[in-house]
């Protein structure tokens with residue numbers, strides 16, 4: 001074990017920061033030091049914002065999105081079209097598509113993809129809730145905005161099968177999404193084009 005360079009509270013802060021995506025041990029040390037130096041301007045408000053978000057964050061019981069209200073901001077937005085639901089694997093994909101701002105639709109977050117090898121089956125994902133939303137009526141199109149991976153496509157086929165009797169259009173993202181590509185890493189222009197030129201599944 002390496003020698004400690006600071007008290008246990010600071011060491012713990014660095015260890016936890018190092019587990020944040022995008023930060024490693026080195027960046028975590030820099031971030032911790034920066035916070036300590038900017039105690040009033042940054043550390044205190046960040047700490048308060050984290051405590052407040054932690055206290056209020058919840059999963060939307062309608063779509064599976066995370067927000068501080070249930071139903072979430074998107075589900076309760078009266079300006080969005082009810083007829084189109086964009087199905088995504090993860091909240092990160094929802095945020096990526098919203099950044100692209102190509103559609104004014106509702107969403108459904110699956111919480112992953114079908115992966116028999118990893119023991120992830122239909123009941124482990126938010127698929128039943130999706131079928132119920134479609135069956136309740138008012139939906140004319142499902143856009144399957146899943147990643148272009150084997151698991152993503154397997155999941156897309158399964159969902160298409162589940163809603164096949166419900167008389168709705170099922171589409172998927174078109175060109176621009178590379179095979180094996182993850183939506184969160186695509187630029188807004190590519191995502192927007194892929195949404196607009198979607199094809200029937």
Ligand SMILES: [Zn+2]
Nearest residue numbers: 060063072075
């Ligand atoms: Zn929602």
